[in-house]
Amino acid sequence: MKRLMMIGFGAMAEEVLKLLPEGMVLGWVVATERSRDRIARQVGNQVQVITAVAACDGRPDLVLECAGQAGVRAHGAAVLQRGWDLMMISIGALADRQLADQLYAAAAIGKARLHALPGAIAGIDGLAAAREGGLHQVTYTCRKNPQSWRGSPAESMIDLATIKQPQVFFEGTARQAALTFPANANVAATIALASLGLDGIRVQLVVDPFTTTNQHQIEAYGRFGEMSIQLCGKPLDNNPKTSTLAALSVVRACRQSVSTLVI
Ligand SMILES: NC(=O)C1=CN([C@@H]2O[C@H](COP(=O)(O)OP(=O)(O)OC[C@H]3O[C@@H](n4cnc5c(N)ncnc54)[C@H](OP(=O)(O)O)[C@@H]3O)[C@@H](O)[C@H]2O)C=CC1
Numbered sequence: 001m002k003r004l005m006m007i008g009f010g011a012m013a014e015e016v017l018k019l020l021p022e023g024m025v026l027g028w029v030v031a032t033e034r035s036r037d038r039i040a041r042q043v044g045n046q047v048q049v050i051t052a053v054a055a056c057d058g059r060p061d062l063v064l065e066c067a068g069q070a071g072v073r074a075h076g077a078a079v080l081q082r083g084w085d086l087m088m089i090s091i092g093a094l095a096d097r098q099l100a101d102q103l104y105a106a107a108a109i110g111k112a113r114l115h116a117l118p119g120a121i122a123g124i125d126g127l128a129a130a131r132e133g134g135l136h137q138v139t140y141t142c143r144k145n146p147q148s149w150r151g152s153p154a155e156s157m158i159d160l161a162t163i164k165q166p167q168v169f170f171e172g173t174a175r176q177a178a179l180t181f182p183a184n185a186n187v188a189a190t191i192a193l194a195s196l197g198l199d200g201i202r203v204q205l206v207v208d209p210f211t212t213t214n215q216h217q218i219e220a221y222g223r224f225g226e227m228s229i230q231l232c233g234k235p236l237d238n239n240p241k242t243s244t245l246a247a248l249s250v251v252r253a254c255r256q257s258v259s260t261l262v263i
Pocket residue numbers: 007008009010011012013030031032034035066067068069070071072074075089090091117118119120121182183184186187190239241242243246
């Protein structure tokens with residue numbers, strides 16, 4: 001039986017736990033101090049709930065981060081230094097150059113690897129393959145309803161309460177998007193890292209009062225040809241900022257770790 005460590009235990013982690021594949025159990029949760037007791041009650045006494053990786057009483061087979069950029073900053077290096085691979089969902093954390101350098105240095109010390117999960121978008125496999133032949137241009141547009149932008153800096157850029165028509169409220173690089181919208185622009189960072197880099201793709205963020213889904217659109221051109229991907233993802237019930245597919249991408253990582261055929 002493989003034992004999983006989860007860093008963070010919010011809406012996404014709860015969804016992942018419901019769908020954990022056979023052959024894997026939750027062994028550890030790395031939580032914030034404020035949520036520790038609540039999570040301990042939720043997951044039961046077979047699971048060790050800790051606030052620092054150093055307190056872990058064993059060796060996890062898989063470490064998954066579902067904690068946001070703050071969780072990556074707090075615990076990422078400690079995981080990698082121990083020689084444990086880290087599966088990351090908060091890819092936007094890598095837009096912070098200092099943090100990225102710290103993680104790569106820790107990975108070098110531990111001879112561990114960082115895995116960027118595709119999250120809420122599809123097509124990362126094709127995009128990363130296309131990069132090998134040379135890409136000319138990649139653009140990404142993210143469109144969500146006003147509710148999904150609440151609690152983000154969008155609130156100070158646009159009046160979410162009165163919006164009547166779709167409106168672009170941010171245009172810039174993936175790095176700028178990920179640093180400004182840490183809970184909403186991980187997909188931008190993932191697409192960038194799989195293609196032309198964090199400063200090499202154009203990102204548009206749109207608020208759309210008519211959409212009920214989190215929409216992600218990639219346009220890519222290169223020696224391979226052209227790619228256009230549109231994904232309309234249903235948000236999680238417990239967090240409208242997060243698409244259900246992002247949680248399912250974490251479940252897929254768990255399945256890949258227990259399956260003979262990795263797909
Ligand atoms: N790649 C992708 O496609 C996507 C990535 N994401 C990323 O996934 C993250 C999780 O999403 P979701 O579950 O919906 O978010 P939630 O806000 O529901 O949950 C985040 C959890 O992480 C915990 N946390 C925060 N800081 C730390 C820390 N330092 N140590 C341990 N735990 C911590 C929070 O604890 P507390 O409640 O105590 O603060 C909370 O339990 C998002 O923040 C985002 O970065 C989201 C959507 C798509």
